[in-house]
Amino acid sequence: MPSSLWLHTDRLSVEVRPDKGADITSITERATGIDILSRTPWGRRDLAGTPVTGDSRADLLARYGGGWQQLVPNAGDERTVNGVRRGFHGEAAIVSWSVVDADDSRIQLATGLITAPLRLTRTLHLDGPTLNVRDTVHNTAEEPIPVMWVQHPGFGAPFIDEHCTISTPARTVLTDAEQPDNAMPPDTRAAFPLVPTADGGTVDLRQVPGPGSRRSVFACLTDFDAGWYTINSLTAGFGIRLAWDTTVLPHAWLWQECHASNGFPWYRRAYVVAIEPANVLPGAPSPACSARGQAPLLPAGTSWTSDIALSITDLR
Incomplete structure (x- = not known):
C-alpha cells in the first residue's frame, strides 16, 4: 500500500494517506506554494516507529501529523458503547484504508471498523480550485448503532495568521463545559460572533x-442558516470556502490552539485553527446543554453520506 497518493490540478495539489485514516495531509495552492493545512510540532511520522502506550489519546496524537481527519465512530474522549471501548477521536483516523481506485483527479478508498460495525468509503475529486470530498458511513449490523461523526480539518501557518478573518452563517456559539485554559467561560451560549x-x-x-x-x-458553532464558512488570508492573498450539508452535520466544532496550552501534547508549540463539521455537540451532558455527546443512531443496514467542498477563493 502506498504511504501517499496525490491529486493535481493547475490550482491545487492534494496529498492523501491511505495507510493512516485516509487523512488529507496537504492541500497546497500551487501559485504560492502555500499548504493551507496545519502540521503538528512533531510532523508526519513513520507509523512503523510510532510508540504504543495503551492510552488512546496519546496513541492517536502520536500518529497525528496535522491535516484533515475523519472522526468515526467516536469524537473526543474515549467512551464505552455497547460494551466496547471506543478510543479518543475514534478508530477511522488511525486504521489503514484500501485504495479502490485512483488517478490524478480522483481517489476512492474504503475501510471497515472493529469497534463499531461500520463500513466507510471516501471519494476525493479535485476539480480546478475545488476539492470535493464524499464520505459514506454504512451500518453493516442488523441493529441501530450510535455513531459520532466529525470532519477534522485543521489550518495552519503560513496560511493562518493574525490577518485572517472568518465568516459563517452560524448564529450560536456553545462553549465547552470542561476544556481547561479556554479563553471563554465554560458551558455558555452566545450569539456569533461576539462571545x-x-x-x-x-x-x-x-x-x-x-x-x-x-x-x-x-x-x-451551531444554528447554521447554511453550512459553510470562509477563512480569508490577506497575507497569502487567497482564502478558502468550505461548504457542507447541515442535515447530515448540523454543527461545527471550533478549535484554536495558538501557542497557548502548557504540557502534553502541545507544550505551547502548536498553532492551528479548525472548524469541524459534526453530527454531535462536543463533550458530555452539562447543566446548560443536556444534548452534548449524544450520538445519533444510524439505523440497521443504512448509510449516511457527507459531501464537502473546499474551494480556493482569490482575494487579489
Whole structure:
C-alpha cells in the first residue's frame, strides 16, 4: 500500500494517506506554494516507529501529523458503547484504508471498523480550485448503532495568521463545559460572533488570533442558516470556502490552539485553527446543554453520506 497518493490540478495539489485514516495531509495552492493545512510540532511520522502506550489519546496524537481527519465512530474522549471501548477521536483516523481506485483527479478508498460495525468509503475529486470530498458511513449490523461523526480539518501557518478573518452563517456559539485554559467561560451560549471571555471581556470570533496571542479556544458553532464558512488570508492573498450539508452535520466544532496550552501534547508549540463539521455537540451532558455527546443512531443496514467542498477563493 502506498504511504501517499496525490491529486493535481493547475490550482491545487492534494496529498492523501491511505495507510493512516485516509487523512488529507496537504492541500497546497500551487501559485504560492502555500499548504493551507496545519502540521503538528512533531510532523508526519513513520507509523512503523510510532510508540504504543495503551492510552488512546496519546496513541492517536502520536500518529497525528496535522491535516484533515475523519472522526468515526467516536469524537473526543474515549467512551464505552455497547460494551466496547471506543478510543479518543475514534478508530477511522488511525486504521489503514484500501485504495479502490485512483488517478490524478480522483481517489476512492474504503475501510471497515472493529469497534463499531461500520463500513466507510471516501471519494476525493479535485476539480480546478475545488476539492470535493464524499464520505459514506454504512451500518453493516442488523441493529441501530450510535455513531459520532466529525470532519477534522485543521489550518495552519503560513496560511493562518493574525490577518485572517472568518465568516459563517452560524448564529450560536456553545462553549465547552470542561476544556481547561479556554479563553471563554465554560458551558455558555452566545450569539456569533461576539462571545464573552473568561476574564470579563469580549472576543470577536471572526478575527483569527495570531501566533503570539496565547489563545486557546474550544467551542461549537451551531444554528447554521447554511453550512459553510470562509477563512480569508490577506497575507497569502487567497482564502478558502468550505461548504457542507447541515442535515447530515448540523454543527461545527471550533478549535484554536495558538501557542497557548502548557504540557502534553502541545507544550505551547502548536498553532492551528479548525472548524469541524459534526453530527454531535462536543463533550458530555452539562447543566446548560443536556444534548452534548449524544450520538445519533444510524439505523440497521443504512448509510449516511457527507459531501464537502473546499474551494480556493482569490482575494487579489
